[in-house]
Amino acid sequence: MAPIKTIPTAFIVFLGLCSQALAAKDFDYYSLVVMWPPSYCYQTKAGCCLPTTGKPAKDFFITGLQTYDSTTGAAVTKCKKSNFYISELSDLTDELNAYWSTIKCPSSNAHRYWKNSWKTYGVCSGLSQHDYFKTALELRSKLNLLSIFTSNGIVPSGENFYKVEHIKKVIEENLGVTVGIQCSKNLWDEWQLYQLHICFNKDASKIISCPQLKSYTCGDEVTFGLFNYDMLSPAPETIRMYTGEGSAVIGHKFILGKDVESSFLKL
Structure with a gap:
């Protein structure tokens, strides 16, 4: 049986450094x-x-x-x-x-x-x-x-x-x-x-x-x-309301336009 050759420690360290460089x-x-x-x-x-x-x-x-x-x-x-x-x-x-x-x-x-x-x-x-x-x-x-x-x-x-x-x-x-x-x-x-x-x-x-x-x-x-800032609340209530002027935000309630007299729908 052929003798088992010991790999020098310095070579192992060199391989480790090369591996790290390749992986960098x-x-x-x-x-x-x-x-x-x-x-x-x-x-x-x-x-x-x-x-x-x-x-x-x-x-x-x-x-x-x-x-x-x-x-x-x-x-x-x-x-x-x-x-x-x-x-x-x-x-x-x-x-x-x-x-x-x-x-x-x-x-x-x-x-x-x-x-x-x-x-x-x-x-x-x-x-x-x-x-x-x-x-x-x-x-x-x-x-x-x-x-x-x-x-x-x-x-x-x-x-x-x-x-x-x-x-x-x-x-x-x-x-x-x-x-x-x-x-x-x-x-x-x-x-x-x-x-x-x-x-x-x-x-x-x-x-x-x-x-x-x-x-x-x-x-x-x-x-x-x-x-x-009113929209930042612990438990915002998201509500869609209909007005005649287009969209706006009041507090944390979202308003989207159609008829201000109309009722609103909770999502």
């Missing part, structure tokens, strides 16, 4: 995902609730700063294991509560969403936990999307519909790039603007057209709902 993930652009909060509220009868951290900003919320590979179009996730420490975000907490909040019922805070984003995408960014969230907040602020929309006649309202092509044109003219527009259906089977996917280069220094745009289904026109 990398990304080459970010996708900042922002959500229009009323669209979340209008999607289900569950409505939305005031966060335990207080009133969020009446603006687009961050829902993620995601890491992507432009060659494959796939998200680059969970590159390594890293704990999440809420204490590292102490100087960012107020801004995170305002712009990276949760309005899901029952009322809660967004800590678990921050943790999930860090452990899924942040660990692939090459940034510290603090800098990852600081970068997301800075990118959202620089975009100033709500101001761009309102200055171009896309105003939050319970009654107006806006052409998706017009929204795309406004974004392209003001940001100079193409972004992903994601829509959803509200309780009345109307298309509404839900989320925007806006891309940045690897060091987050420059906005870019998204290299790989997912195909999202939208109607030709969408609503851009009014954000009212």
Whole structure:
């Protein structure tokens, strides 16, 4: 029988390092995902609730700063294991509560969403936990999307519909790039603007057209709902009323137009 040869320890270590290098993930652009909060509220009868951290900003919320590979179009996730420490975000907490909040019922805070984003995408960014969230907040602020929309006649309202092509044109003219527009259906089977996917280069220094745009289904026109703090309640009562003036929102009661004298139907 031939003698059994022992594999040198150094060679085993070398193979291990090569294996890790081959398995290592990398990304080459970010996708900042922002959500229009009323669209979340209008999607289900569950409505939305005031966060335990207080009133969020009446603006687009961050829902993620995601890491992507432009060659494959796939998200680059969970590159390594890293704990999440809420204490590292102490100087960012107020801004995170305002712009990276949760309005899901029952009322809660967004800590678990921050943790999930860090452990899924942040660990692939090459940034510290603090800098990852600081970068997301800075990118959202620089975009100033709500101001761009309102200055171009896309105003939050319970009654107006806006052409998706017009929204795309406004974004392209003001940001100079193409972004992903994601829509959803509200309780009345109307298309509404839900989320925007806006891309940045690897060091987050420059906005870019998204290299790989997912195909999202939208109607030709969408609503851009009014954000009212009264709609954030522990147990919103979703009511459809008929008036003569078109749509509006009173508290957490949704009003859609026909005859103000008519009775209303509880969904």
